[in-house]
Amino acid sequence: xxxxxxxxxxxxxxxxxxxxxxxxxxxxxxxxxxxxxxxxxxxxxxxxxxxxxxxxxxxxxxxxxxxxxxxxxxxxxxxxxxxxxxxxxxxxxxxxxxxxxxxxxxxxxxxxxxxxx
Numbered sequence: 530x531x532x533x534x535x536x537x538x539x540x541x542x543x544x545x546x547x548x549x550x551x552x553x554x555x556x557x558x559x560x561x562x563x564x565x566x567x568x569x570x571x572x573x574x575x576x577x578x579x580x581x582x583x584x585x586x587x588x589x590x591x592x593x594x595x596x597x598x599x600x601x602x603x604x605x606x607x608x609x610x611x612x613x614x615x616x617x618x619x620x621x622x623x624x625x626x627x628x629x630x631x632x633x634x635x636x637x638x639x640x641x642x643x644x645x646x
Contacts, residue, residue, distance in 0.1 A: 555569060555570040555571070555572055555607065555608050555609055556568065556569045556570075556606070556607050557569075557604065557605075557606050558602075558604065558605045558606075558607075559603065559604040559605075560602075560603055560604070572609045574611050574613075574614075575611065576609030576610060576611055577610070577611045577612055578609070578610045578611065578612075578617055579607070579608070579609055580606070580607070580608045580610070580620050581605065581606070581607050581608075582605070582606045582608075583599070583602045583604070583605040583606075584602060584603045584604045584605070585598065585601060585602050585603060586601075586603055589601045589603075608620070
């Protein structure tokens with residue numbers, strides 16, 4: 530049986546050795562005890578894309594209003610990239626893989642709704 534480390538355990542060494550500038554955009558935020566830890570990285574050029582990936586435990590947000598769920602995320606990644614950034618290509622491939630997998634699911638349901646302008 531493989532035991533998964535927590536986000537905090539996976540980056541504990543980096544937290545002890547890195548000095549973090551607060552005036553930068555890219556960030557990884559995760560829970561630690563009764564607070565949160567944020568790791569930020571610089572953005573080289575003017576960003577043209579923003580990716581936000583959040584991880585929640587369903588048991589923690591079961592009775593929480595949708596607008597307040599962000600307060601209970603286990604981890605959130607905010608990445609600003611541009612068209613030439615290697616992360617942009619990697620994230621697009623990951624998202625495409627998720628789309629492909631979901632679209633091949635024979636039990637899927639497809640719904641379309643109009644968005645208000």
